[in-house]
Amino acid sequence: MTYRDQKNKMEDLKRVEWKIKGRDLEDYRMFRKRHLDEEEFDTVSARRLEELHATYVVKSDKSDRSKYDKFFKK
Numbered sequence: 476m477t478y479r480d481q482k483n484k485m486e487d488l489k490r491v492e493w494k495i496k497g498r499d500l501e502d503y504r505m506f507r508k509r510h511l512d513e514e515e516f517d518t519v520s521a522r523r524l525e526e527l528h529a530t531y532v533v534k535s536d537k538s539d540r541s542k543y544d545k546f547f548k549k
Contacts, residue, residue, distance in 0.1 A: 499530070
């Protein structure tokens, strides 16, 4: 996972921090501290971050505008 991916996942999780509970919240807070120190996560931490992201962040159809690109010139 690159630092850019890590940053995007942390920003997404920040928006839904209120939903996170229990052990997941402890892990998220640890990741947030490490992210603020600008550390790049190791493979185990990166995998856990991806699990949290998949569990709590729901992508809506409104955010996926790629299906409308065919109607507009670029």
